[in-house]
Amino acid sequence: MEKKRFCIVGASSRGYGMYALNLTSEKYRNMCEVVGIYDCNPGRSRLVSSSCGNIPVYETFYEMIHEAKPDAVIVTTMDSFHAEYAIKAMEAGCDAIIEKPMCITVDQVRDLLDARERTGKNITMTFNMRYMPYKLKVKELLQSGAIGDVENVTFEWNLIYNGHGTSYFRRWHGKLANSGGLLLTKATHHFDLANWYVNSYPAKVSAFGKLDRYGAKGTDRSKIGGDTPGTHCHNCPHANTCALYKDLVSNDRMYMANKKYDGYTTDACLFRKEIDIYDSASLNVLYENGVTMTYAINANAPFEGWRIAFTGTKGRLEAGEVLDGHGDLISYGRDSIRVIRYGEAPEDIPVQSFGDAHGGGDERLIEDLINPTGEDPFCKRATVIDGAASVLIGALANESIAQGGTVLNVTERLGRDLRSYR
Numbered sequence: 001m002e003k004k005r006f007c008i009v010g011a012s013s014r015g016y017g018m019y020a021l022n023l024t025s026e027k028y029r030n031m032c033e034v035v036g037i038y039d040c041n042p043g044r045s046r047l048v049s050s051s052c053g054n055i056p057v058y059e060t061f062y063e064m065i066h067e068a069k070p071d072a073v074i075v076t077t078m079d080s081f082h083a084e085y086a087i088k089a090m091e092a093g094c095d096a097i098i099e100k101p102m103c104i105t106v107d108q109v110r111d112l113l114d115a116r117e118r119t120g121k122n123i124t125m126t127f128n129m130r131y132m133p134y135k136l137k138v139k140e141l142l143q144s145g146a147i148g149d150v151e152n153v154t155f156e157w158n159l160i161y162n163g164h165g166t167s168y169f170r171r172w173h174g175k176l177a178n179s180g181g182l183l184l185t186k187a188t189h190h191f192d193l194a195n196w197y198v199n200s201y202p203a204k205v206s207a208f209g210k211l212d213r214y215g216a217k218g219t220d221r222s223k224i225g226g227d228t229p230g231t232h233c234h235n236c237p238h239a240n241t242c243a244l245y246k247d248l249v250s251n252d253r254m255y256m257a258n259k260k261y262d263g264y265t266t267d268a269c270l271f272r273k274e275i276d277i278y279d280s281a282s283l284n285v286l287y288e289n290g291v292t293m294t295y296a297i298n299a300n301a302p303f304e305g306w307r308i309a310f311t312g313t314k315g316r317l318e319a320g321e322v323l324d325g326h327g328d329l330i331s332y333g334r335d336s337i338r339v340i341r342y343g344e345a346p347e348d349i350p351v352q353s354f355g356d357a358h359g360g361g362d363e364r365l366i367e368d369l370i371n372p373t374g375e376d377p378f379c380k381r382a383t384v385i386d387g388a389a390s391v392l393i394g395a396l397a398n399e400s401i402a403q404g405g406t407v408l409n410v411t412e413r414l415g416r417d418l419r420s421y422r
Helices: 013-023 042-051 061-068 079-091 106-119 133-143 164-170 188-198 219-224 256-262 357-370 384-402 410-414
Strands: 004-009 032-038 072-075 095-099 123-126 150-160 202-210 280-287 292-301 304-312 315-324 336-341 347-350
Touching (some): 013 032, 013 042, 013 095, 123 384, 133 336, 150 164, 188 280, 188 292, 188 304, 202 384, 202 410, 280 384
Parallel strands (some): 004 032, 072 095, 095 123
Antiparallel strands (some): 150 304, 315 336
16 A cells, blocks of 8 residues: 655644654554655744654655655644645645644635635544544434434533633633633534434524633632733742642653744643633524534633533433542443433443543544545545534624624525535
8 A cells, every 4th residue: 555645734733643653653654755744933843743653754844745745744733824835735736634723714714625625635633532442332222213314403612711611811821812712612513423423414593601700800810829921930039829730741742842943832821811712602503403502611611521412302421530539530421321211210321431632532633634544434534624613603703792692594605605615
């Protein structure tokens, strides 16, 4: 089998840990090769290169594409640049593999879909949650008709306070212009799961969101132990008194060690005035097939985890996990899915647990990217339309929030039926 040639744009933690390390490992090196890496921070590019068999480092994206001649470009940059680099890759004759979210605005969705039609190249979305055995079992049960036809979905995702939840506010993700906020940089995963589970695409979206805890007016500002916030934890005058101080840089070879090139680190103050993303949000979705969904995300929860429930014509299915928090909570729901049919006792469906990266999803996704063979009865391989649909929910939710909760029509806002792009 001829080796697949990949280039990576974005020497990020995800680009390094998910793609560079895996694709250059002994397991896959006979099937593929990474022939180039580019990032605006040359220090991070060189770090990834030296840690992964000396991948060729390029000074510009143009130089990498035209000299390395990859089959596909893996885009793991800041979210706001996903569309730009994917389009450049397709225009240069390469397929694009885009880390979630596919992009962050409706206009970027339109640009990506138009470029795919124009160039004839392919876009692959890396929705690793579709490959996680637990979440795949939910799909299998729904698809088998375990609760009949799904009518309604309730879905919530909680991010642990002063941990994963606050991490988005310490990094570049804290600006809507960079990440689209939690409804895109994080929740695009969740929206794809919901779309996949109900086997439909969104028709209408409305939402509300707010920023309570962080930013210049955050209620948690009182926890810094002083009147004026610093800029970063690593040089903050309140390091000894701030209840939300974290040492995130002492052993940081990726960002702190390469700060001299662009000034970026992952421990920016939670109360800087630039923060404008929401720390909690809720939305409603009406699907094309008539299913309705309510969704909520909270970055300030006392635990990390999610719950989803489907009501169908034959009963109800409940699933979810607690992934971080107090020890008494951790095992809750992680190894079973509950099906409650009308007039019957609840049935707990056992699910095998997997401890590898992202519940076993990352490795299975990598294998499918390199060698997508065999049948795919549960449609794990996400299409570009799937990627667009997940973004459209988040992007329209952001627009709805800005308009006070207005109900927005997906087709009207996109200017074309999403399915017509097939």
